[in-house]
Amino acid sequence: xxxxxxxxxxxxxxxxxxxxxxxxxxxxxxxxxxxxxxxxxxxxxxxxxxxxxxxxxxxxxxxxxxxxxxxxxxxxxxxxxxxxxxxxxxxxxxxxxxxxxxxxxxxxxxxxxxxxxxxxxxxxxxxxxxxxxxxxxxxxxxxxxxxxxxxxxxxxxxxxxxxxxxxxxxxxxxxxxxxxxxxxxxxxxxxxxxxxxxxxxxxxxxxxxxxxxxxxxxxxxxxxxxxxxxxxxxxxxxxx
Amino acid sequence: xxxxxxxxxxxxxxxxxxxxxxxxxxxxxxxxxxxxxxxxxxxxxxxxxxxxxxxxxxxxxxxxxxxxxxxxxxxxxxxxxxxxxxxxxxxxxxxxxxxxxxxxxxxxxxxxxxxxxxxxxxxxxxxxxxxxxxxxxxxxxxxxxxxxxxxxxxxxxxxxxxxxxxxxxxxxxxxxxxxxxxxxxxxxxxxxxxxxxxxxxxxxxxxxxxxxxxxxxxxxxxxxxxxxxxxxxxxxxxxxxxx
Numbered sequence: 001x002x003x004x005x006x007x008x009x010x011x012x013x014x015x016x017x018x019x020x021x022x023x024x025x026x027x028x029x030x031x032x033x034x035x036x037x038x039x040x041x042x043x044x045x046x047x048x049x050x051x052x053x054x055x056x057x058x059x060x061x062x063x064x065x066x067x068x069x070x071x072x073x074x075x076x077x078x079x080x081x082x083x084x085x086x087x088x089x090x091x092x093x094x095x096x097x098x099x100x101x102x103x104x105x106x107x108x109x110x111x112x113x114x115x116x117x118x119x120x121x122x123x124x125x126x127x128x129x130x131x132x133x134x135x136x137x138x139x140x141x142x143x144x145x146x147x148x149x150x151x152x153x154x155x156x157x158x159x160x161x162x163x164x165x166x167x168x169x170x171x172x173x174x175x176x177x178x179x180x181x182x183x184x185x186x187x188x189x190x191x192x193x194x195x196x197x198x199x200x201x202x203x204x205x206x207x208x209x210x211x212x213x214x215x216x217x218x219x220x221x222x223x224x225x226x227x228x229x230x231x232x233x234x235x236x237x238x239x240x
Numbered sequence: 241x242x243x244x245x246x247x248x249x250x251x252x253x254x255x256x257x258x259x260x261x262x263x264x265x266x267x268x269x270x271x272x273x274x275x276x277x278x279x280x281x282x283x284x285x286x287x288x289x290x291x292x293x294x295x296x297x298x299x300x301x302x303x304x305x306x307x308x309x310x311x312x313x314x315x316x317x318x319x320x321x322x323x324x325x326x327x328x329x330x331x332x333x334x335x336x337x338x339x340x341x342x343x344x345x346x347x348x349x350x351x352x353x354x355x356x357x358x359x360x361x362x363x364x365x366x367x368x369x370x371x372x373x374x375x376x377x378x379x380x381x382x383x384x385x386x387x388x389x390x391x392x393x394x395x396x397x398x399x400x401x402x403x404x405x406x407x408x409x410x411x412x413x414x415x416x417x418x419x420x421x422x423x424x425x426x427x428x429x430x431x432x433x434x435x436x437x438x439x440x441x442x443x444x445x446x447x448x449x450x451x452x453x454x455x456x457x458x459x460x461x462x463x464x465x466x467x468x469x470x471x472x473x474x475x476x477x478x479x480x481x482x483x
Contacts, residue, residue: 073374076372077373083368087367089383135464
């Protein structure tokens with residue numbers, strides 16, 4: 001479903017991604033782990049072109065997205081993203097946060113969009129918060145709304161950029177539970193995370209990134225159980 | 241000093257009250273047209289100055305540089321005596337020239353305010369909107385500008401007051417504005433205290449009213465995004481009396 005070939009990304013002279021090849025198939029949950037500064041987030045942001053790709057190709061459903069002929073807005077409709085800082089729209093209530101994109105972009109009718117929003121809020125356990133504003137919510141609630149907002153576009157794949165890193169510890173679980181449920185329903189997910197427990201439990205595959213390359217990849221039991229590279233062993237010994 | 245106060249004759253102002261009322265009206269109209277036009281044009285210029293496309297960025301930048309870098313008085317004379325007669329073959333009157341000059345000048349200052357306001361919104365907001373598939377323009381209109389506008393209210397308010405006062409410069413092209421009324425009376429009686437003090441007091445009154453209105457708008461919008469908390473401002477007296 002997603003195919004990445006020879007992906008390079010530089011910010012000025014700083015080379016953040018140095019050649020990444022990766023394939024992600026439908027319904028797969030891929031967790032990306034690694035030390036900070038290893039390029040995990042940049043890698044994720046290249047998949048929906050929030051970062052311009054310096055070299056290499058990214059294909060989604062066979063369409064090369066970093067090509068001049070591709071309408072990136074069409075691609076992004078199918079690729080949901082959840083950010084570390086939630087990035088809810090503070091001037092809109094929860095319902096409007098969720099419905100604005102379906103209404104404006106998918107041209108969905110108001111009633112239909114609201115129905116969908118309530119369904120999604122039910123799913124993330126926040127149906128009673130529809131008319132609340134983001135500043136009235138806790139971090140965990142905001143992130144669950146952000147997930148609902150991304151899901152409202154009915155994307156084929158969801159990207160999570162350290163979704164629990166900005167949360168107080170007691171709120172991590174409520175967000176992870178929503179993500180687990182989503183994974184069980186068969187959503188294709190790419191998750192950049194420091195939550196090793198989640199990666200181990202839910203990941204179909206784990207990618208360990210370091211210094212802009214994928215150092216090691218495999219099933220969670222392979223990567224966590226018998227890490228091959230010294231780098232991976234070193235990293236895991238520090239975080240586990 | 242006593243002699244001086246005795247000699248003050250405000251009756252002569254009263255005799256010319258219609259001129260002053262007309263002057264007030266012209267000053268307010270020029271300010272209103274200049275300000276509204278200045279905000280609309282300033283919005284395009286401000287967004288233009290954020291563009292990565294060179295043929296949008298540079299015209300916006302040079303426009304702002306020119307209108308902020310030259311005196312408004314010079315701009316008024318240029319537009320009234322040179323630009324408009326060259327385009328239309330004749331003058332279109334002081335109001336068109338004056339309003340145009342004020343609008344073009346105000347737009348340059350507003351452009352900078354609007355650009356800074358847009359830039360002050362966290363990058364994540366644009367990223368979130370774009371990640372949902374919104375094109376740049378829609379994201380700007382529905383996500384960024386409504387938030388940025390709140391932050392622009394105080395500086396845009398200052399701009400309104402500055403424009404009101406600067407509008408007095410149109411007197412040089414014989415516009416019948418407030419200052420011009422004072423000049424006429426001063427010329428008729430060869431007395432200067434009464435007409436110019438009257439003019440000053442009237443400007444002060446206008447800026448005082450504007451300041452109050454701006455403060456109200458600021459309170460209304462920069463407090464909170466939550467409507468129920470916004471309303472609390474109005475019921476504050478009652479709420480505190482009850483509590």
